[in-house]
Amino acid sequence: MEIKVIGTGCDKCDRLYENTQEALRNLGMEANVEKVEDLVEIVKLGVMTSPSLMVDGKLLIRGREAKTREIEKLLSR
Template sequence: MNIKVIGTGCEKCDKLYHNVVETVKDMKIEADIEKVEDLIEIVKLGVMSSPSLMIDGKLIAPGRVLKPNEIRKYLED
């Protein structure tokens, strides 16, 4: 599983990244978690609002800081 936390490094982006890392750890699943902060890369991914979460190439909840229980729901699907 490939997970990207997309944002320019703001406080909300850092919070989403932390929530993702903790959720993956709690669920004991194997995932590559990447933090994408480069503006050019963000544009290439087609993301228009941050923070955003991308799981296996699919954009999930753009512009929101998901709570761990919300992240868990997406990872279980």
């Protein structure tokens, strides 16, 4: 599983990254989690709002911070 936490390094972006890591731990899952902060890379991904969460190329959350519980539900589908 490839996960990208997309944002320019704001507090909400950092919390989304932390919540994603915690959700993976809680579920006992392993994934390659990448924090994408470079604006050029963000635009290449087609993301216009941050923070956003992309899993295996699919944008699941955009423009907001998600709680750990919500991320767990998304990842366990």
